Amino acid sequence: GESVGLHLPTLSVQEGDNSIINCAYSNSASDYFIWYKQESGKGPQFIIDIRSNMDKRQGQRVTVLLNKTVKHLSLQIAATQPGDSAVYFCAEKTSGSARQLTFGSGTQLTVLP
Amino acid sequence: DAGVTQSPTHLIKTRGQQVTLRCSPKSGHDTVSWYQQALGQGPQFIFQYYEEEERQRGNFPDRFSGHQFPNYSSELNVNALLLGDSALYLCASSSGLGVSNQPQHFGDGTRLSIL
DSSP, X not given: OOOXXXXXXXXXXXXXXOEEEEEEOOOTTEEEEEEEXXXXXXXXXXXXXXXXXXXEEEOSSEEEEEETTTTEEEEEESSOOXXXXXXXXXXXXXXXXXXXXXXXXXXXXXXXO | OOOOEEEOSEEEEOTTOOEEEEEEOOTTOOEEEEEEEOTTSOXXXXXXXXXXEEXXXXXXXXXXXXXXXXXXXXXXXXXXXXXXXXXXXXXXXXXXXXXXXXXXXXXXXXXXEEO
């Protein structure tokens, strides 16, 4: 049959505001999670990662929160800038599966001036 | 310090043809994974190479094959191309399977279009 591209969830924020991007993961055996940023025409760029024995990790302007009880991951971006506009993917790695990553469907973040 | 590099950046083929895509990993990395990303979707894992062997494979047919060379670079081969193979093909590299969790670093991909 004909394949149809998925419509990405979108999030629009004002420049300077904080952004929160959410992700529900599927496998309770996943032990490692990564957030990637993908700009148009480029490959995914590593933002921040977190292991399953943590529930929060902070980077420069970004924070990742992990809630294993409800299998939920979020990425918080402080003081969002125009350069943050991109598609954001969460990815999970299942324990014992070497380096195979399973990606979510992505969220399109648009920063408004 | 060079990151992951892929070639070519764009490629146009017709149905039934064969294609080879190339990847050089980031300096210091020895593990290469390949992903297929259809338009508007997240990347899907194809397979992973370490020590010149395929270590893990996703849900892709045998038309998709690969190779890793002693210098850690890798090739992805796709035979009998179908229209549905049109996608962005991404290569990602990381350090050794035995190392604790580390992020994979991606190249900018090869955009493959099948006519």
